[in-house]
Amino acid sequence: MIEIQNLSKTFHTAGGEVEALKDIDLRIEDGDIFGIIGLSGAGKSTLVRCMNLLEQPTEGRVLVDGQELTALSPRQLRKARQSIGMIFQGFNLLMQRTALENICFPLELAGVKKPEARRRARELLELVELPDKADAYPVQLSGGQKQRVAIARALASEPRVLLCDEATSALDPKTTRAILELLRKLNRELGVTVVVITHEMRVVEQICNKVAILDGGQVRETGPVSEVFSNPRSEAGKRLVLPEGEKIHVLPENRLVRLVFDGAAATEPIVATLAAKQGILLNILAADTHSLAGKTYGSMVLGLPQDETEAARALLYLREIAGVTAETILQ
Amino acid sequence: MFAETELDLLEKIIRQGLLGALGETLLMTFVPTVLAFVIGLPLGVLLVIGEEGGVLPLPRWLMKALNALINILRSVPFLILLIVVLPLSRLLVGTTVGTRAILAPLVIAAFPFVARLVETSIREVDAGVVEAAQSMGASPFQIVWKVLIPEARPALISNFMVALITIFGYGAMAGAVGGGGIGRIAVNYGYNRYKPLVMYFAVILLVILVQLFQSIGNRLVKKADKRIR
Ligand SMILES: Nc1ncnc2c1ncn2[C@@H]1O[C@H](COP(=O)(O)OP(=O)(O)OP(=O)(O)O)[C@@H](O)[C@H]1O
Numbered sequence A: 001m002i003e004i005q006n007l008s009k010t011f012h013t014a015g016g017e018v019e020a021l022k023d024i025d026l027r028i029e030d031g032d033i034f035g036i037i038g039l040s041g042a043g044k045s046t047l048v049r050c051m052n053l054l055e056q057p058t059e060g061r062v063l064v065d066g067q068e069l070t071a072l073s074p075r076q077l078r079k080a081r082q083s084i085g086m087i088f089q090g091f092n093l094l095m096q097r098t099a100l101e102n103i104c105f106p107l108e109l110a111g112v113k114k115p116e117a118r119r120r121a122r123e124l125l126e127l128v129e130l131p132d133k134a135d136a137y138p139v140q141l142s143g144g145q146k147q148r149v150a151i152a153r154a155l156a157s158e159p160r161v162l163l164c165d166e167a168t169s170a171l172d173p174k175t176t177r178a179i180l181e182l183l184r185k186l187n188r189e190l191g192v193t194v195v196v197i198t199h200e201m202r203v204v205e206q207i208c209n210k211v212a213i214l215d216g217g218q219v220r221e222t223g224p225v226s227e228v229f230s231n232p233r234s235e236a237g238k239r240l241v242l243p244e245g246e247k248i249h250v251l252p253e254n255r256l257v258r259l260v261f262d263g264a265a266a267t268e269p270i271v272a273t274l275a276a277k278q279g280i281l282l283n284i285l286a287a288d289t290h291s292l293a294g295k296t297y298g299s300m301v302l303g304l305p306q307d308e309t310e311a312a313r314a315l316l317y318l319r320e321i322a323g324v325t326a327e328t329i330l331q
Numbered sequence B: 001m002f003a004e005t006e007l008d009l010l011e012k013i014i015r016q017g018l019l020g021a022l023g024e025t026l027l028m029t030f031v032p033t034v035l036a037f038v039i040g041l042p043l044g045v046l047l048v049i050g051e052e053g054g055v056l057p058l059p060r061w062l063m064k065a066l067n068a069l070i071n072i073l074r075s076v077p078f079l080i081l082l083i084v085v086l087p088l089s090r091l092l093v094g095t096t097v098g099t100r101a102i103l104a105p106l107v108i109a110a111f112p113f114v115a116r117l118v119e120t121s122i123r124e125v126d127a128g129v130v131e132a133a134q135s136m137g138a139s140p141f142q143i144v145w146k147v148l149i150p151e152a153r154p155a156l157i158s159n160f161m162v163a164l165i166t167i168f169g170y171g172a173m174a175g176a177v178g179g180g181g182i183g184r185i186a187v188n189y190g191y192n193r194y195k196p197l198v199m200y201f202a203v204i205l206l207v208i209l210v211q212l213f214q215s216i217g218n219r220l221v222k223k224a225d226k227r228i229r
């Protein structure tokens, strides 16, 4: 469990003080896949870096499994960090070491004997589904493969927590899905608590059970993903969930539905079919979808008809489409 | 074109003194380069990790002193340094002439330069990788030995060759003030006794050696760098 108690971080720069985090309180339970979402500059990286004290908070406390990191000596902190894994947007692999040697690295740090370290590293490569890349150097790996190696490396010391700072932001949508799938598998099978930092809703939708919305260095709202995303209460939350908010305000009386595409066949026919076959007209208010190999990923916000029964029929239809999740949004 | 006697002289030099001179030159190149790295490598690493926000921040006055020392030593021209430091050689090796006498000034001239070369090599290591190591609980010592130096290895090898060639040049220069090696042949015969053929020969030999060092260096770097391909 990670507990963050009235945490603040102020950077002193040449151009003045930057309050990156303001009085953050957050609680991440064991076994959670916890998303922290926010726009660029919201303070996400700073927050996650405070969770293993790569960044020293200006104020407040950080507790991991009841141990107060902010009160440890440098030596104790290094020990504690071995049970907090971290992966990064840029992978940060050792370029002069093979995949296997990269995974051995944290074990070497902990003083594990070489044969034992290599044995464990091979198991981990197996776990991240890269058993044949043991002797490859990072340059010889694709982005997705590099992140898998980085995940295996982060898991080598059997951490209870895995921190992911924009771990999929440098990857294409398909690879992103595969990496997120892997994170979910690790969460399920190893019981690792996962903290996912991202600016993409899709990432949170795909794997997180809880989410916190960060904006201007403050947590604006937090809760189960389904609740926060279907009924955002904070301004920041609404801005995030309802893209291009102004357009939507034109139709205040309409109910909205958010479609999340998770590999559906296509987007256009859905709206077209509803119109043609059921005679129901839906407004596309916002769309952020991507096609990949004939499948669609992303999300879309539709305005439901005023008529209650028509709206219900439309929802029924939308909910039956494979690869699409439909959630109504309360404005 | 050249007088018969000059050709004879060259032949005599090649037969009698060349191998010894070559050996001296190599000795005057490799020994000081290695010693300069023994001092310069830790110094260069300290210059990076000791900074504010570095892996092992050191007191600011100490960093200032280190930088000042390096800058002062680097700003003294080699020939001047050689003359100033030679008396020290008498203390260390008992003489101010010959190959051994020249070693101390060479090391003193080279280590600040090497420290800067090491500093730039270490700075090239991606800060993200260092951060990843810190997130895994690496100590400053482990970061130096397991991250900074291994990750900078190709740059370090390449800069070792740069240092080697520079020190090689210094060594040849030292021939003018009693140092040994091929540089001495060039100065003694070519300059002092005006035998241009011998001088050209010595110069060509020096050029060939530099080319050789450089191509060996390039090959080593290519082999060491796992980022290539
Ligand atoms: N080392 C630093 N020194 C000074 N200011 C910093 C530092 N790190 C971050 N900041 C500032 O703190 C704020 C939050 O930065 P942070 O990197 O946490 O944002 P983020 O949410 O991760 O953004 P992004 O999505 O772009 O990565 C920004 O205003 C940033 O400029």
Ligand SMILES: [Mg+2]
Binding pocket: A044, A045, A046, A166
């Ligand atoms: Mg960030």
